[in-house]
Amino acid sequence: MAFDLAKYKIETRQYSVRTGPIRFGLAVSGLEYFLWHRVLRPLWSHCYWRHPRLPAAQSFQPKHVENCRVFADRWEILRSLSKGKIWAEVGTYEGAFARDIIDICEPSQIDLIDISLDPLKKRGLVHETGTVAFHAGDSADSLLAQPDNKYDYIYIDASHDLIDVARDAEAATRKLKPGGLIIFNDYTCFSLGEMRPYGVVLVVNSLVASGTWEVACFAFQPNMYCDIALRRVPD
Numbered sequence: 764m765a766f767d768l769a770k771y772k773i774e775t776r777q778y779s780v781r782t783g784p785i786r787f788g789l790a791v792s793g794l795e796y797f798l799w800h801r802v803l804r805p806l807w808s809h810c811y812w813r814h815p816r817l818p819a820a821q822s823f824q825p826k827h828v829e830n831c832r833v834f835a836d837r838w839e840i841l842r843s844l845s846k847g848k849i850w851a852e853v854g855t856y857e858g859a860f861a862r863d864i865i866d867i868c869e870p871s872q873i874d875l876i877d878i879s880l881d882p883l884k885k886r887g888l889v890h891e892t893g894t895v896a897f898h899a900g901d902s903a904d905s906l907l908a909q910p911d912n913k914y915d916y917i918y919i920d921a922s923h924d925l926i927d928v929a930r931d932a933e934a935a936t937r938k939l940k941p942g943g944l945i946i947f948n949d950y951t952c953f954s955l956g957e958m959r960p961y962g963v964v965l966v967v968n969s970l971v972a973s974g975t976w977e978v979a980c981f982a983f984q985p986n987m988y989c990d991i992a993l994r995r996v997p998d
């Protein structure tokens with residue numbers, strides 16, 4: 764059905780009506796500007812002292828994305844990958860996406876890593892088998908306990924704090940086979956769902972800016988919790 768702008772404007776009037784004239788470059792009233800910038804944002808920063816505003820991420824250059832394939836969603840990335848490979852999912856929660864990886868990519872081996880395996884076992888979507896192994900523990904430590912160059916694909920979706928993503932990424936770079944992919948979920952600077960910054964963009968962009976990694980895949984997500992996959996730049 765075609766998009767009807769007039770109908771949409773009426774139905775969403777409460778969201779789309781401007782609250783005031785454009786001031787300070789924003790369509791907000793002076794009161795809103797004061798409340799947000801002078802009261803709520805400093806208060807939020809103070810309360811979330813563990814999540815200070817993060818520095819700006821490094822920019823990509825054209826060469827970093829020239830071989831990037833763009834996908835509608837993360838399941839399309841899975842459909843594009845080779846079957847029968849060795850996987851790790853770092854942060855698996857209830858195993859919903861692990862189930863999809865297993866069904867779509869038919870791994871020869873998949874390690875599911877999480878600080879707590881209770882949700883995974885309770886949901887029962889995935890069970891330990893000859894090809895599926897559960898690992899309880901810190902994500903980076905669990906990855907580091909595996910042999911170097913073990914994995915074809917590593918999917919990182921555990922803690923999204925900068926320090927944790929950086930540790931997971933560093934461990935993953937050691938455990939990935941040459942030619943493998945590290946796929947990062949939630950490639951976004953700030954989670955509107957949790958109202959806190961994510962470290963994923965900073966870590967991914969730093970890896971790419973180092974010149975060792977290029978962007979292989981990018982997948983959209985309706986709320987822009989996108990996926991991005993990196994591979995080593997060939998020698």
Ligand SMILES: C[S@@+](CC[C@H](N)C(=O)[O-])C[C@H]1O[C@@H](n2cnc3c(N)ncnc32)[C@H](O)[C@@H]1O
Binds near residue numbers: 853859878920
């Ligand atoms: C967003 S959920 C994973 C969702 C799953 N990848 C999916 O798409 O269905 C994040 C998971 O990471 C786990 N986690 C968070 N911090 C962790 C850490 N430091 N080490 C291991 N697991 C961690 C949480 O317990 C949680 O189950």
